Structures are given as C-alpha cells and as structure tokens.
Amino acid sequence: MSAPVDARTAVAEAFRDEWGQVVATLIRVTGDWDLAEECAQDALTLALQRWESEGVPRRPGAWLTTVARNRAVDRMRRAAVGEAKLREVAAMAVEPPSGEPPDDTIPDDVLRLMFTCCHPALAPEARVALTLRALAGLTTAEIARAFLVSEQTMAKRLTRAKQKIRHAVIPFRVPGPALLPGRLRSVLSVLYLLFNEGYSASSGDELVRRNLTAEAVRLTRVLTRLMPDEPEAAGLLALMLLHDARTPARTGPSGALIPLEEQDRSLWDRPRIEEGVSLLDRAMARRSPGPYQVQAAIAACHATAPTPADTDWPQIAALYARLSRLTPSPVVELNRAVAVAMARGPAAALPLLDALDSTGALAGHHLLPATRADLLRRLSRPAEAATAYRQALALVPTAPERRYLAHRLAALPPPLSVSPPTPPLRHRPAPASKHQSP
Numbered sequence: 001m002s003a004p005v006d007a008r009t010a011v012a013e014a015f016r017d018e019w020g021q022v023v024a025t026l027i028r029v030t031g032d033w034d035l036a037e038e039c040a041q042d043a044l045t046l047a048l049q050r051w052e053s054e055g056v057p058r059r060p061g062a063w064l065t066t067v068a069r070n071r072a073v074d075r076m077r078r079a080a081v082g083e084a085k086l087r088e089v090a091a092m093a094v095e096p097p098s099g100e101p102p103d104d105t106i107p108d109d110v111l112r113l114m115f116t117c118c119h120p121a122l123a124p125e126a127r128v129a130l131t132l133r134a135l136a137g138l139t140t141a142e143i144a145r146a147f148l149v150s151e152q153t154m155a156k157r158l159t160r161a162k163q164k165i166r167h168a169v170i171p172f173r174v175p176g177p178a179l180l181p182g183r184l185r186s187v188l189s190v191l192y193l194l195f196n197e198g199y200s201a202s203s204g205d206e207l208v209r210r211n212l213t214a215e216a217v218r219l220t221r222v223l224t225r226l227m228p229d230e231p232e233a234a235g236l237l238a239l240m241l242l243h244d245a246r247t248p249a250r251t252g253p254s255g256a257l258i259p260l261e262e263q264d265r266s267l268w269d270r271p272r273i274e275e276g277v278s279l280l281d282r283a284m285a286r287r288s289p290g291p292y293q294v295q296a297a298i299a300a301c302h303a304t305a306p307t308p309a310d311t312d313w314p315q316i317a318a319l320y321a322r323l324s325r326l327t328p329s330p331v332v333e334l335n336r337a338v339a340v341a342m343a344r345g346p347a348a349a350l351p352l353l354d355a356l357d358s359t360g361a362l363a364g365h366h367l368l369p370a371t372r373a374d375l376l377r378r379l380s381r382p383a384e385a386a387t388a389y390r391q392a393l394a395l396v397p398t399a400p401e402r403r404y405l406a407h408r409l410a411a412l413p414p415p416l417s418v419s420p421p422t423p424p425l426r427h428r429p430a431p432a433s434k435h436q437s438p
Contacts, residue, residue: 001218003402005050006053006056007047007048007056008048008052010047010051010060011044011047011048011051012061013043014044014047014060014061014064015137016137016209016211017060017061018060018061018064018213018430019040019044019136019137020135020136020137020309021060021061021065021109021110022038022040022043022064022065022068022146022213023037023064023113023134023135024109024110024112024113024135025038025109026040026065026068026069026072027113027116027117028109028116029072030067030072030076030111033117033134033162033165033321033372034078034162034166035072035075036068036072036074036134037134038068038071038076039068039071040064040068040267042067042071043065043067043068043071043169043416045065045066046067047063047064047067051104054141061396063319082161083193087269089142089269090349095268097348097391099401106174106180106222106226106245107222107226108222109217110135110217110219110228111187111219112174112258113131113135114135114187114191114219115175115180115183115187116130116175116191117130117131117134117135117190118131118180118183118187119165119183120182120183121164122161122165123161124185124186124189125147125162126157126158126159126160126164127156127186128186128190128193128232129143129147129154129157129161130158130160130162131186131190132146132160132190132193133158135190136190136194136212136215138197140153140155140158141154141438142197143158143193145365145397146193146197148330148361150330161182163363163384165323166324169187169407174182174292180226180227181227181230181374182248184227184230184232184233185232187223188223188232188233188236188292188412189326189336190290191216191220191223191236192216192236192239193218194212194215194216195212195213195216195217195220195243196209197212198210198212198214198215198216198245199210199212199213199243199244200369201398202281205397206255206371206398206400207249207251207255207257207400208250208251209399210247210296211242213240213247213426216240217237217240217241217244220233220236220237221237223237224279226235229286231284231290231293232283232288232290232291232292232293233287233290233344234279234280234282234283234433235280235283235284235290235292235293235295235296236292236296237276237279238277238279238280238283238290238292238293238299238300239275239276239295239299240276241272241275241279242273242276242277242280242296242299242302242303243273244269244272245269245270245272246260246302246303247269247270248267248268248269249263249264249265249267249268250263251314253292253402254416255399255403256400256403256404257404258405259398260302260308261308265306265307268303270434272306273303276299276300276303277298277300277304279296279298280293284297285344289326290326291323291326291327292396294319294322294326295322297319298316298319298323299318301315301316302316311338312341313343315342316339316342316343317336317339317340317343317344317355320335320336320339321336323336324336330359330361330362331362331367333352333355333356334362334367334368334371335354337349337352337353337356337371338371341375341378344377346374346376346378346379347379348373349375350372353368353372353375357372364395365394365395366390366391366392366394366397366401366405367396368390368395368403369388369391369392370389370392370396370401370405371390371397372388373386373389373391373392373409374383374408375406375407376388377408377412378433381415384408384411385412386412388433389405389409389412390409392405392408393405393406
C-alpha cells in the first residue's frame with residue numbers, strides 16, 4: 001500500500017481508468033448487467049472509505065475487481081443463485097484477465113463485452129448508449145450530448161434498454177465469428193463516440209480527456225487486428241490517429257484552447273499522422289467507402305497541410321457534402337458550412353446556417369451560434385456577431401471554449417461589445433475551433 005494521500009483523487013482516477021474493465025469482467029462472469037454496475041459502484045464507494053486510512057493499493061484495478069467480485073458473490077448468495085455460477089464468480093481472478101480465453105474469439109474483455117452488449121434485439125441507438133454508459137463509464141449527460149438529446153430523454157432510453165434486456169432474458173453471450181460483422185457498426189459507433197468525448201470533452205475544465213482517447217485508440221487497434229478486412233474499422237483508427245496527432249498543439253500551457261490555424265504544427269505527432277494516412281490509403285483501396293473513411297480523409301487534409309494556407313478547403317467541403325449523403329446529421333451540416341465558408345467566403349455559408357437553424361436540430365447547443373458569430377465577425381458585422389457570441393456563451397459547456405468565446409466577444413470593436421464577460425471569463429483568452437473535430 002502507498003501512503004494514504006489524496007485518496008479522493010486516486011478513486012477518481014481509478015473510476016476513469018478501471019471502470020470499464022471491472023464492469024466488463026463482472027458482466028462476463030455473472031451475466032447480470034445491473035449487478036455488475038452496482039457491485040462496481042459499491043467497490044468505488046468502499047475505496048473512498050478504505051484508501052483514505054489504509055492507503056492507495058499498488059494495483060487499484062485489481063483491488064476494485066476483488067471487492068466487486070466479493071459483493072457479487074454476496075448478492076448472488078442472498079438471491080440463491082445456482083451453486084455452479086456462484087463458484088465461478090467466487091473463483092474469478094483477482095485481476096481482470098489480459099490474455100485471450102481459449103473459447104473466445106475477441107482478445108479483450110472490454111471489446112468482447114462491446115460486441116456482446118450491441119445485441120440486435122436492442123435498437124441501434126440503445127445499444128450504443130448502453131455500452132457507453134456501462135463499459136466506458138460516460139455519464140448520462142455526456143451520452144445525451146453525443147446524441148443531441150436531453151439528459152432526461154437519454155435516461156429513459158437507458159432504462160428501457162435495461163428493462164428489455166431483463167424482461168426478454170437477452171443473454172450476455174459473446175457472438176461467434178459469423179455474427180461479428182452484423183454488430184460491427186454499433187461497436188464502431190461506441191468507439192467513435194468514446195474518442196469524441198475524449199478529444200473534445202462535453203463538459204468540465206479540460207478540453208481533452210486523454211484516458212478516453214487512449215482507450216478508444218487501443219480498442220480500435222484490437223478491433224482492426226480482429227477484423228483486418230473491414231475498411232471502416234481501419235478508417236476509424238485512421239481518423240482517431242490523425243486527430244490525436246494534433247493534441248500536443250491544441251492547448252497552451254494554461255489549458256487555453258488553440259485553434260487549428262494557430263497551432264504550432266511542429267508539435268504534431270508526425271509518425272502518428274503517417275500511420276493514419278497509411279491506414280486510410282489501405283482502407284480506401286478496398287473501394288468500399290464509408291463515413292469513417294470520409295472523415296479520416298477530411299482529417300488527412302488538415303494533418304498533411306504544411307501551413308493553414310495550404311489546406312485544401314474546396315476538397316474538404318466536397319468531402320463533407322459526401323459525408324452528409326452517407327450519414328445525414330446536423331453536426332455534419334454545420335461542419336460543411338464551416339468548410340464552405342473557408343472555401344468560398346463566410347457569406348456563402350450563412351444561408352446554410354440559416355437552413356440548419358430552421359430545423360431546430362441544434363437548439364440548445366453552442367456550436368451553431370458560435371459558428372454564426374465567427375462568420376459575422378469575419379463579415380465585419382460586429383453588432384450581430386456580439387449577439388451570437390452571447391447566445392453561444394449562454395450554452396457553452398466547457399471552460400476553455402467559454403474563455404475563447406468571451407475573448408472573441410471582448411475583441412469586437414467598441415462600443416458594440418457592451419456586455420463584458422464575467423470576471424472568470426476575462427482572462428486567458430483561448431481561441432477554439434470545433435469544426436475539425438470528428
């Protein structure tokens with residue numbers, strides 16, 4: 001045991017780093033989703049009490065798995081579960097298994113459970129949302145923002161999905177190799193949204209959650225080895241690598257967000273970019289383009305441009321138009337409008353924003369008014385830009401983006417910017433650029 005210091009931080013880190021593995025292991029062995037989540041939560045609660053006085057264990061994940069296993073044994077004993085299953089749970093390894101079990105085809109517990117949880121009996125969105133909640137440890141609010149719905153709506157979806165699993169007695173059984181392709185689309189969605197939440201956090205004081213991006217990249221690497229002939233899996237890994245390569249330059253020393261056009265490109269991870277481009281080339285050579293490959297191609301346009309002026313914005317705009325046909329989405333339309341603004345000027349993009357605004361699809365989200373504000377600023381229409389910036393500031397969920405918007409508002413020509421931001425927002429200006437994120 002280490003010295004009993006900063007136990008609360010250690011528990012928070014353990015939740016961040018170990019939750020998915022602990023829950024995945026418990027679900028795999030007990031076959032009970034709710035029991036696994038509850039016992040994992042009990043283990044974290046106990047850790048908060050014990051680690052304060054006893055010290056943080058050398059291997060927090062193993063400690064949590066052991067405690068959660070013991071809770072599961074107690075709960076199952078009280079429920080008079082069959083002795084065979086009880087013995088199996090009681091004999092579970094102290095640490096989550098890291099090797100490939102002899103009777104399974106998927107060499108990773110978390111990825112194995114992702115395929116298991118993406119059961120075809122559940123609606124596609126329910127599969128993805130439930131897997132993000134149980135295995136990735138994302139909050140209901142974070143998942144709701146990813147799906148552009150309210151937290152209450154997402155909570156109801158998660159509850160209904162669990163009820164269906166329970167009432168229909170859907171087994172938590174790893175699908176055989178022949179069934180994996182049918183579940184691949186949902187698993188890719190889980191990994192994509194997991195990476196997105198890490199790359200551009202939906203709330204909090206930090207822009208990037210490196211533990212989430214690292215886990216998403218790790219799992220997608222495992223997936224591409226498992227299914228080497230699936231071009232969309234390779235496309236997704238390429239997309240992640242091309243974006244992740246820019247991470248060192250995306251924030252300053254104080255955490256201020258630096259927009260793409262102002263980033264120091266010498267800080268970009270060139271080997272990661274080269275790997276991403278190579279993966280994309282191999283995937284597209286199969287001539288089966290999908291949305292992840294198209295997004296990776298957009299990311300490659302950014303990552304391979306030596307300077308901002310060298311960025312091929314007409315090509316990016318064309319790729320977004322293609323992506324919109326493949327997967328219609330308000331976020332894709334917003335990104336397309338940004339690309340059109342860069343390729344043809346901001347005036348050409350305003351009608352696209354008006355059309356998107358009229359649908360109400362992004363109501364309550366800061367990206368639409370923030371984008372409009374930037375276009376109006378570039379068109380030298382400061383009064384309208386100030387109004388849009390204030391609308392975005394009322395909605396923005398993260399501190400770095402809030403500081404950026406406040407900086408932009410304060411920089412508008414006086415006396416049009418007459419409502420200064422609140423004191424916490426007046427310092428550390430942080431330019432932001434959301435359109436390049438996946």
